[in-house]
Amino acid sequence: MMFRFRQNEKEKSLGKNGFFRSLNFRILILLFLMGTIPALLISTASLASYEDRSLIRLANDVSNQCQILSAQFGSSGYLKNPNNDTLTGELVQLATFYDGRIIIIDENFKIIKDTYNLEEGRTMVAEEVIRCFKGEKTSHCVSGRFIEMTVPIMMGEEDQKTTIGVILASASTDSIRSRLDDLRTSVEIWLVCGGICVLALAVAFSNWLVRPLRHMNQSISGLVDGALDGNLEIYDFTETENISNTFNMLLAKLRLMEESRQEFVSNVSHELKTPLTSMKVLADSLLVQEGMPVELYREFMQDIADEIDRENTIISDLLTLVKMDRKSPELNITSVDINEFIEQILKRLRPIAEKANVEVVFESNRSVNAEIDETKLSLAFSNLVENAIKYNRENGWVRVILDADHKFFYVKVSDSGMGIPEDSLDYIFERFYRVDKSHSREIGGTGLGLAITRSAIVNHRGAIKVQSAVDEGTTFTVRIPLRYIV
Ligand code: ADP
Numbered sequence: 001m002m003f004r005f006r007q008n009e010k011e012k013s014l015g016k017n018g019f020f021r022s023l024n025f026r027i028l029i030l031l032f033l034m035g036t037i038p039a040l041l042i043s044t045a046s047l048a049s050y051e052d053r054s055l056i057r058l059a060n061d062v063s064n065q066c067q068i069l070s071a072q073f074g075s076s077g078y079l080k081n082p083n084n085d086t087l088t089g090e091l092v093q094l095a096t097f098y099d100g101r102i103i104i105i106d107e108n109f110k111i112i113k114d115t116y117n118l119e120e121g122r123t124m125v126a127e128e129v130i131r132c133f134k135g136e137k138t139s140h141c142v143s144g145r146f147i148e149m150t151v152p153i154m155m156g157e158e159d160q161k162t163t164i165g166v167i168l169a170s171a172s173t174d175s176i177r178s179r180l181d182d183l184r185t186s187v188e189i190w191l192v193c194g195g196i197c198v199l200a201l202a203v204a205f206s207n208w209l210v211r212p213l214r215h216m217n218q219s220i221s222g223l224v225d226g227a228l229d230g231n232l233e234i235y236d237f238t239e240t241e242n243i244s245n246t247f248n249m250l251l252a253k254l255r256l257m258e259e260s261r262q263e264f265v266s267n268v269s270h271e272l273k274t275p276l277t278s279m280k281v282l283a284d285s286l287l288v289q290e291g292m293p294v295e296l297y298r299e300f301m302q303d304i305a306d307e308i309d310r311e312n313t314i315i316s317d318l319l320t321l322v323k324m325d326r327k328s329p330e331l332n333i334t335s336v337d338i339n340e341f342i343e344q345i346l347k348r349l350r351p352i353a354e355k356a357n358v359e360v361v362f363e364s365n366r367s368v369n370a371e372i373d374e375t376k377l378s379l380a381f382s383n384l385v386e387n388a389i390k391y392n393r394e395n396g397w398v399r400v401i402l403d404a405d406h407k408f409f410y411v412k413v414s415d416s417g418m419g420i421p422e423d424s425l426d427y428i429f430e431r432f433y434r435v436d437k438s439h440s441r442e443i444g445g446t447g448l449g450l451a452i453t454r455s456a457i458v459n460h461r462g463a464i465k466v467q468s469a470v471d472e473g474t475t476f477t478v479r480i481p482l483r484y485i486v
Contacts, residue, residue, distance in 0.1 A: 022210075023209075023210050023213065024206050024207065024209075024210045025206075027202075027205070027206035027209055027210065028202045028203060028206040029202075031198070031201070031202035031205055031206060032195075032198055032199055032202045035194075035195075035198030035201070035202065036191075036194070036195050036198055039191060039194055039195075039198075040191065043187045043190075043191060046187075047180065047183060047184060047187065050180065050183065051176065051180055054176040054179070054180075055141065055147065055173060055176060058098075058147055058171055058173065058176065059139050059147050059149065059171075061098075062098055062100075062147065062149060062169055062171045063137070063139065063149055063151060065094050066094075066102075066149070066151040066167045066169050067151055069087070069090065069091065069094065069151075069167060070151050070152065070153045070154070070167055072087060072090075073087065073104070073153045073165065073167075074153050074154050074155045074164070075155075078104075079104070079106045079107075079112060079153065079164055079165045082104070082112045082113050088113065091104070091113065091115060092115050094169075095115035095169075096115075098169075098171035098172065099171065099172035099174065099175070100146065100169060100170045100171035100172055101114070101115050101116050101169070101170050102114075102115045102167060102168070102169045102170075103115075103119065103124070103167075103168040103169075104153075104165060104166075104167055104168075105124050105129055105165055105166045105167075105168060106164070106165045107133070107163070107164050107165060108123075109123050109124055109125050109129065110122070110123055110124075111123070111124050112165075124168070126168075128140075128148070128150045128168070129150060129166050129168060131150070132150035132151070132152050132163070132166045133152070133163050133166060134163075135152065135163060137149070137150060137151060137152065138150045141173070142170070144173065144177075145172065145173060145174070145177075146170045146171065146172060146173065147170065147171050147173060148168070148169070148170045149168075149169055149170075150166050150167065150168050150169075151166070151167045151169070152165075152166055152167075153165035153166065153167060211236070212234050212236035212237060212240045213240070215234050215236075216232065216234045216240060216243065216244075219232050219233070219234065220232065220247075223251070228251060228254055228255055228258065231244075231248045231251065232244040232247045232248055232251070264431055264432075267431065267432040268318065268432075271314055271432060271446065271447070272311065272314060272315075275307040275308070275310045275311040275314075276307075276311070278303070278307045279304050279307045279308070282300050282303050282304050282307070283304065285300065286300050286301075310444070310446075313444070313446055314446050314448070317446050317448040317449070317452065318448065320379065320448075320452055321431065321448055321451055321452050321455060324376065324452060324455035324456055324459060325455055329376075329459050331373040331376065331459060331460075331484070332373050332374075332375065333371050333372065333373055333484045334371070334372070334373075334374060335369055335370070335371055336369070336370060336371075336372050336374055337367070337368070337369055338368040338369065338370050338372075338402060338404075338409055338411075339364050339367055339368060339402060341372075341374065341377075341378070342362060342364075342381065342400060342402060342411065343362065344378075345378055345381050345382050345385065346360055346362055346385065346400065348382070349382065349385050349386060349389065352386070352389055353389045353398065356389055356390075356392065357394055357395050357396075358389050358392045358395075358396045358397065358398055359395075359396075359397045359398070360385070360389070360397075360398045360400070361397065361398070361399045361400070362399075362400045362401075362402075363399065363400070363401045363402070364401075364402040364403075365401075365402065365403050365404075366402075366403070366404060368402060368404045368409045368482075369482070370409050370480060370481075370482045370483075371482070371483055371484040372460060372480065372484070373456075373459075373460070376456040376459065376460075377456055377457075377460065377480070379452060379453070379456055380452070380453040380456035380457055380478070381411065381413070381453075381478075383449040383450065383452060383453045384413040384453060384476050384478070385398060385400065385413055386449070387449060387450070388413050388414070388415035388417065388474070388476075389415075390443050390444075390445070391415070391417040391418050391443075391474070392415050392416060392417035392418075393416065393417060393418065396415065396416040396417055397415070397416050398413065398414070398415045398416075399412075399413075399414045399415075400412070400413050401414075404482065406482075407481060407482060408462075408479045408480060408481055408482060409479075409480055409482060410477060410478065410479050411477075411478045411480075412475060412476070412477050412478075413475070413476045413478075414473060414474070414475040414476075415473050415474055415475075416472075416473045417473055417474060418470065418471060419468045419469050419470040419471055419472055419473055419474055420435055420466070420468040420470070420474055421435065421470055422468075425466060425468060428450050428466065429450045429451055429453075429454045429464075430451065431447065431448055431451045432446075432447035432448065433447055433450075434447045457478055457480065460480050460481070460484065461480075461481055461484075461485045462478060462479050462480035462481065463478070463479045464476060464477070464478050464479075465477050
């Protein structure tokens with residue numbers, strides 16, 4: 001129920017923008033960007049490089065043509081006599097072909113030919129023209145619309161050539177730009193179509209990727225509703241297989257906890273009912289028999305009082321155990337002289353041991369100081385020594401040995417008692433477990449003593465182990481850190 005409630009809360013908190021926060025959406029966006037960004041970059045770079053290459057090619061073509069003209073002008077003396085119709089015709093044809101303008105300048109910077117017929121006779125002292133007269137060819141793009149270049153007109157022998165004029169030519173880049181616009185439009189159409197395909201693939205792929213997670217959620221919801229029956233089996237990816245396996249381990253643990261909880265409840269009910277049943281039988285017998293002697297009355301009443309005591313012991317043991325079982329039990333940690341601490345416990349228990357004719361011996365190899373919760377650990381050691389006395393034989397012994405190293409102190413409680421059968425050793429720390437129920441009950445055991453002992457020791461981050469042989473005796477060894485670890 002609690003699981004279901006949490007899940008509903010979660011679904012609510014996802015709310016309307018749940019999709020945008022989902023893994024599905026993020027994978028989709030990632031795939032879409034991964035598919036479209038490279039295509040965008042490649043197409044932009046290709047268009048830019050196409051433009052560059054086209055401009056260079058145009059500039060080379062115009063330059064080559066001007067070079068041919070320049071050679072003809074040099075050899076024909078066109079600069080002195082510009083009325084050569086053939087050359088003028090070629091000049092105009094070239095300018096028209098490249099949708100541009102050609103100007104011929106003589107060594108006095110005078111324009112002797114202009115294909116636009118606008119500037120003939122004028123003087124042109126532009127920087128490019130001066131540089132060209134010094135033997136340097138120039139070429140540059142004017143506001144992206146024209147390529148403008150200068151080519152020198154030379155005369156003389158191979159190694160004594162002089163510049164006698166300059167061809168200033170410009171060619172329009174309109175045709176390149178309109179071709180580029182067409183290309184850009186078709187690239188954009190391809191990009192949009194490609195983008196739609198990538199989006200469709202991204203939707204399909206992201207759905208495929210998160211499908212196991214959806215199945216996982218459904219299966220877990222089903223498991224919660226079905227009282228933890230079944231297992232999680234999402235084996236699509238290695239990760240989901242690992243999660244499934246870990247989750248199944250958790251489920252197994254939960255089932256075990258649930259089983260032990262049910263067993264504990266039924267044990268508690270049973271244990272609490274037993275003294276009540278005895279009391280009821282005793283009280284009924286008193287009521288049925290009339291004129292019972294007073295001694296018998298007293299005896300029955302004494303038995304009823306004993307059963308009440310037993311009920312009390314069980315309840316107080318249960319309360320102690322519940323307190324100790326808490327995740328963060330309240331421990332009152334102080335620095336304690338352990339020798340003195342154990343002496344005190346044994347002093348309290350010696351009268352019981354004497355009654356049972358059991359000798360209790362304490363051996364200590366060194367003085368030990370440790371940070372412990374005195375009350376809780378006293379309960380733990382008392383239970384061990386009390387058991388060693390209770391489950392002993394006539395004229396038996398109990399030996400308590402204290403030792404320590406730089407990290408832990410060790411307490412060994414050995415006895416010469418009846419021992420514990422090997423198949424019971426794994427269970428003696430469980431609540432209400434008793435090797436011999438009737439014998440334990442007879443000597444006043446509740447079956448909770450060792451469970452309380454282990455809880456107290458575990459709360460101190462310590463450990464307990466047991467060795468036993470039937471009819472020879474039992475040894476419990478406890479290890480507790482000298483400094484309390486939070
Ligand atoms: P109880 O209240 O019955 O003593 P415990 O939890 O203290 O319960 O012990 C569990 C069972 O373990 C006991 O019923 C007894 O059968 C067995 N046991 C514990 N300590 C000893 C011991 N020193 N010698 C033999 N049996 C023991």
